[in-house]
Amino acid sequence: MKHAKIASNFIRIPERVDWHNEALYYVRLKRDFAVKRNEDFEKLREIASQIKDYVLDNIRIYIEKFYKNAQKNGFIVHFAKNAQQHNEIIYQILKTKNINTIVKSKSMLTEECGLNSYLEEKGIEIIDTDLGERIIQLRKEPPSHIVLPAIHLKRKEVAETFSKYLSSDPDNSNPEYLTSVARKHLRKKFLEAQASITGVNFAIAETGGFVVCTNEGNADLGTSLTPVHIASMGVEKLIPEFKDLFIFLRLLAPSATGQAITSYTTIYQKPMLNQELHIIIVDNHRSEKLKSPRYKNSLKCIRCGACLNTCPVYRRSGGHSYRYTIPGPIGSILGPLFNKSEYYDLPFASTLCGSCSNVCPVKVNIHEQLLYLRSDLHKYKDYAPQFLFSLAYKFLSNSIYYNLFIKFIKFLYKIPLIKFFLKQHNRKLPELPKKTFREYYKENFHV
Amino acid sequence: MSNYEDFIMSFPLPKNSEKPQYELDPKKKSKKELIEEFSKFWELAGGKFILLKQKAMIPHTLSKLSIFKENSNVYIQSHLKFIIHNLPKQMKLKIYTDSDFYYPDEPQILQIAIVESQLGLSENGSIGIEMNTISYRSILFLTEHLILLLNKKNLYSQFESALSRWKNFIKNGGYLISGPSKTADIEQSLVIGAHGPKSCTAIIY
16 A cells, blocks of 8 residues: 555654644644635535536537637637647647747646756746745655645745755745745746746636636736647537636635635636747546546546545645645545556545545545545555455454454453564554443343 | 548537526626625735726826836836826826837836726626737736726626627637736645736726
């Protein structure tokens, strides 16, 4: 179980786990507060879910509609079957224009496609401009959360990183100071950049436009300064009509951070004067997922991160233990669907408590899909020793064996070495009740 | 690289189902309630809020703001002549209008930008600016402080009630802005002024 193994590194520092857990739960509480403020929230979730289902059922119609309208708007539209094609398209655009400095705002799709390393190998400087993304880019780490990419780091670690790469004061870990250092550093990069890359939050088939949401304004700064803007989107970002955007905007920010709306919501309808605007529509296994009745629902995800913030496993195991671009409950579905052999263990990194499904703004049945995946993947890899399951079956299906097993467990509790071993791994055995349920029942109910 | 035909063939055939129809109950609010709700969300987002009785009070109100310092570089949209002409001369402000910039990076010299907006939404405390109303979009993000003017007749309770206003957004694109640029990427501590304006003031008249 790779997840458990990597998570064991994360939980080695209990203070970090506590902080991570509490910080994310606080975001979850902010979400709850925002949801309670809106009496229509449940209705909005239902509408959004139905719209997404409808678009996914008719995706060909909406790809075509968006393609035609986007071209009318003056956008240059490209199609990429996979990550390789996506990266090549971007490289070709840059190469043709002799561009070697780019600023990029947060885009999980470009992470999924491994764009940064691809372009860096070609000698192109690509700067992540979201503060959290820039911190982890300097540290050469992947994001650990889709909305809060550096949530696993403490301010002192950020101060060390900035001191090393941006020559800031290593002893000053005040977030305001660190942000001002990043602002100065990134402002220069924005002004030097020859192209900007953004993700897409929503692509509107009816108008051929698209929407990008940020709090920092980094996407807007990049796209308003550079003569080339490249927007990468997965097909699942499509929504049918402009008015549907209102439904999704009412759900995205409250679910993500508890805000009523992000600081900047930008509707791109045409390129600026003297600007080229390219849109890359990416498949990268999405068409396969759409053909699966069990899992196509996962493509409804709007990347708000609410399921991560609420997940007791994610909060205590950290995002890097998932390894996939998108961690947490939704990533535990998308990861194995993307690459079974690499991410087969992720559906097991869940308590199946269902909290993820309850907070999902588009009603993805996350915990149910995780359960389906467990059954679909169990033969794929020996994710847990099969003999343990056979043994459990033996003991649980026979009362004599079961009673013997209980006695054996009680005996194990008395061995100090076991307690010592568990303590070394930050584990503690729960107290055993004095009597088993069977004994208690017999005594109290005179059976 | 895929062409459109190859790309589309990978996806399942459409079910041609009916698009779900929906309607949200309209939220009717008085102007006073709209302004109260707007200011609540705007200030929650870190923005500053000023309500004026008359448009003519704008220049005087601006001159009293602490962000206006002597020799500040101030951008004012060309059509806002009543502001340009009525700001106190003793402040020695350097006024820039739309014709003063030739490249999108030039507004980096700005300390303050004053821009007229086209709509406000009380349900989330956001202000809408159509992209074609500003010569360089970068002005909104390069300036240190952004001041957005909004006529209260353009303040709506919700997205749907501003339907006629969205036509230009659909045609030219636009921004919905809610407060200044911000981040909480370092230990979840909220910091204002991540990349764009360090302050954002809404003046409703």
